[in-house]
Amino acid sequence: MTLLTLDPASFRRPKGQQSTRHLYLANCGYGRGESVETVLARLEPQGEVLGLHVGDGGVSYASFSDACTAEKVKANLEGSTSWVIRFAELSSESTSGVLLPESVEATQHVEVPGLHVVTDFITDEESVSLLREIDARPWDTSIKRRVQHYGHAFDYATLKIAEQGTVPTMPSFAAEVISRLRDSSLMPHEVDQLTVNEYEPGVGIAFHVDAHSAFEDGIAAITLGSGIVMEFRKTDATSGKLSMGKHHRMAPPQAGAEISKHVWLPPKSLLIISGEARFAWQHGIAWRKTDCLKEGEVLPRSRRVSLTFRRARCGRPCDCQWPALCDSQTPEAHAMPTRVGSSAAG
Numbered sequence: 561m562t563l564l565t566l567d568p569a570s571f572r573r574p575k576g577q578q579s580t581r582h583l584y585l586a587n588c589g590y591g592r593g594e595s596v597e598t599v600l601a602r603l604e605p606q607g608e609v610l611g612l613h614v615g616d617g618g619v620s621y622a623s624f625s626d627a628c629t630a631e632k633v634k635a636n637l638e639g640s641t642s643w644v645i646r647f648a649e650l651s652s653e654s655t656s657g658v659l660l661p662e663s664v665e666a667t668q669h670v671e672v673p674g675l676h677v678v679t680d681f682i683t684d685e686e687s688v689s690l691l692r693e694i695d696a697r698p699w700d701t702s703i704k705r706r707v708q709h710y711g712h713a714f715d716y717a718t719l720k721i722a723e724q725g726t727v728p729t730m731p732s733f734a735a736e737v738i739s740r741l742r743d744s745s746l747m748p749h750e751v752d753q754l755t756v757n758e759y760e761p762g763v764g765i766a767f768h769v770d771a772h773s774a775f776e777d778g779i780a781a782i783t784l785g786s787g788i789v790m791e792f793r794k795t796d797a798t799s800g801k802l803s804m805g806k807h808h809r810m811a812p813p814q815a816g817a818e819i820s821k822h823v824w825l826p827p828k829s830l831l832i833i834s835g836e837a838r839f840a841w842q843h844g845i846a847w848r849k850t851d852c853l854k855e856g857e858v859l860p861r862s863r864r865v866s867l868t869f870r871r872a873r874c875g876r877p878c879d880c881q882w883p884a885l886c887d888s889q890t891p892e893a894h895a896m897p898t899r900v901g902s903s904a905a906g
């Protein structure tokens with residue numbers, strides 16, 4: 561991770577009382593005997609520092625990945641240093657029109673058509689037994705997250721389903737869940753592919769849309785172990801109309817503006833994305849050790865293992881109504897995923 565050097569001229573005091581991901585540190589700078597090393601030594605144990613400016617006099621700035629982290633750092637340091645700590649606002653972020661929701665609560669009004677979370681889709685016993693079966697099998701460690709693939713293999717290099725001479729089989733440990741998915745009628749197709757992803761705290765997955773050309777409509781993900789916040793985002797450039805809830809408080813986004821929803825995936829839950837949620841919204845998980853459900857409340861993560869079930873699309877190209885992110889209809893659409901949070905994508 562490279563530490564960004566911040567330009568102090570780009571910061572200002574935030575209007576109102578809201579927290580931001582940047583901290584203004586008064587009584588802190590070379591003029592007060594501090595240096596980059598001493599400031600980092602105080603900040604880093606509290607939260608990962610993404611950017612820093614240590615001033616010649618007594619004013620410095622530090623940036624973090626999100627406001628939750630900045631709040632935690634501020635709360636933990638106040639009282640134990642002579643620094644005076646306030647939130648700071650980066651002028652470019654406050655005027656860009658980009659919506660930067662901080663918590664699940666802050667985006668609860670955003671509707672993503674085709675997104676459903678079914679709580680308690682599996683029992684505690686099933687969750688423990690699925691984890692045991694998965695951990696007894698070998699993990700693929702060739703990308704940043706540990707993964708296991710069953711059924712049709714997906715090739716991350718070509719973003720295609722690998723050709724197989726034989727009919728793929730699904731593992732017996734997933735049979736009960738697959739049959740429950742079938743009975744629920746939540747998935748438009750019978751599944752024939754399973755990817756298991758492991759997220760230790762700090763690990764995420766880059767924003768992406770599962771390749772339209774590789775998988776049919778309907779993606780199901782079961783959460784084992786810890787819950788996690790998944791982010792969904794869409795720019796109005798990617799699919800025309802934006803879907804906002806009836807009660808939204810924000811101004812209509814500008815052209816090219818981004819809308820995002822943070823969704824809490826509890827342990828034992830089932831996430832279904834189909835239609836617009838599957839084809840027109842990207843999803844990702846921030847590379848963080850905490851999640852934020854309510855403004856100002858930090859929830860530490862622990863290990864999450866997910867089971868993603870899909871139906872491989874064999875032969876027929878995708879003809880969905882959302883060509884912007886469709887690599888069948890717009891081959892250049894499948895740009896490699898952009899990052900969520902601060903670390904490299906896996």
Ligand SMILES: O=C(O)CCC(=O)C(=O)O
Binds near residue numbers: 782843868
């Ligand atoms: O971990 C999850 O729930 C989703 C994983 C995912 O998006 C994927 O494998 O494409």
Ligand SMILES: [Fe+2]
Binds near residue numbers: 768769770843
């Ligand atoms: Fe995905």
